[in-house]
Amino acid sequence: MGMTYVQKVIAAACNRPTVAIGDVVEPEVHLAMSHENGALVMNQFSEIYKDTGLEARVWNPDRIAIILDHRVPAESSKTATNQKKLREFCGKQGIARFHDIRGDEGGICHQILPEYGYVRPGMVVVGTDSHTTSHGALGAFAFGIGATEMASVWTLGHILNVEVPGTIRVNVNGKLSPFVGPKDLILYLIGQLTAEGANFKVLEFHGDTIRSMSTSGRLVLCNMSVEAGATSGIVPPDTETQRYLREEAGVKDELQLMTPDVDAVYEKTLEINAARLDPQIACPHTVDNIKTVKEVANIKVDQIVIGSCTNGRLDDLAAAAQILKGKKIARGTRMLIFPASWRIYREALQRGYLSALAEAGAVICNPGCGPCLGVHQGALGDKEVALATTNRNFKGRMGNPNSEVYLCSPEVAAASALTGTISDPREGGR
């Protein structure tokens, strides 16, 4: 019986010719990522070593990456102290893939990992962040874990008790219409699957829409796969994956390009006609509460946010700048931009996107998670409505349980900034 993509990755990481769905295995970990919550991992890591008489050393410092992004620059003394502990820990353990609060190397973890070529096809990647699913865009089996699980990985170099997941195959064909993109596609899919429709499963993306999609777009799909409950979203690697890794991430070593077997067994196969998609929006307070933008048009918006690990890349900023250039954001609506990394920030600066956005009235924040998780910047007032290109709209997500968050593409966000109400970018937003 043939194997799905994820079965192949897991089998290789277990040094076995095959694995069956449901097998409980302990694959080798190729990359283990944490952000500020690495402070908790450190604590659990030292608990593991307690009373063993052994010195607490991570299994392989070259396979660990720590990126400070969730609260940068620190919003409180507590965070600053956690960040300081991590800085010292990385120094002591020899963890070179440490991305501090810096304008050259900083950014959101899920952007830094691909940008620096840390993720390759065929890797097993774990991260103490649920959106670690993002890295499936480069053909890795990448998934989120808790801090104690990570402490165990730091100790042993394997992830214990992984159940080989079943896979849902998603075939996407057809050309996306103008002003409709990867974000609309994944929102639509989450609406179809529901928030738990892919729980414990992998989403494997295929079809000509995916083949002609940039890595940036694939990152959007895999990033949000977890919002349907998926363990991981995966795009089997192809020429675009190679192009991205060689040209944008500077990877020189040989790449391992696997494909799923033609007789692989899938839990089910979904077919999506991309040409038929309209701009989509996730309404409060669940990500699977999907409507078309048309259905909720004209709702007044107080704050618009463009950024995050989902849609804070150069093509997202370019799309927003194109819509807003030479125009003004409606009075009564404020717009925050937070690019996903400092490399993106500098490039957007050079290309004039940031000045176009600021001249329209947007506030450009520093790269990082910013308003996305509601702890640091851009909190909402009572009864305010936000429209964001981020990935979660749970009650209280943006720091205030008495506010509402809608999720959309950068195009919808920018078009809505002009009117101050939720707007379809195909009408008037240009």
Place this chain on the structure above:
Amino acid sequence: MGKVVLKVADDISTDIIYPGRFMATVLPTETPQFAFADHTDFNNKLKNNQVPKGSYIVAGQNFGCGSSREQAASCLKGWELTVIAKHFSRIFLQNSINLGLATVICPDILADEGDEIEIAGEVVRNVTKGKEFKITPLPKARQAIIDAGGLIPYTRQRLLMNKA
């Protein structure tokens, strides 16, 4: 035997169980104060010690979806609550097993706040309603971590085995 002290709907996210703004607080011992922080009534009951150890939270499908934050499991463990859900989100379930938070998968569970609950082998017994509901057991490999007392002692055993 214990009482259902909180009943919640489907798709309860970790943002509700442990809001993101308290995430600078990381140590398992410090997190219980923020359990269901925005659910003020319930949070007050917890903090005023009006919820006895061994009480139950009853949830619908996909409990613990969203962020991988482990605080969402440690904050409930701190009050020694047991969560009975129709099913759990993957990361939350694994975190609970790792930290020793009692979780019970019970797809047909019917219970209301105030009901008396008893776990009897392979069933959840709702004493108040006089009904029993079947438990879906965890995979064996998960049970090994629970039997070891959580992932920390389990990993420690493995570490010592490797060094031996």
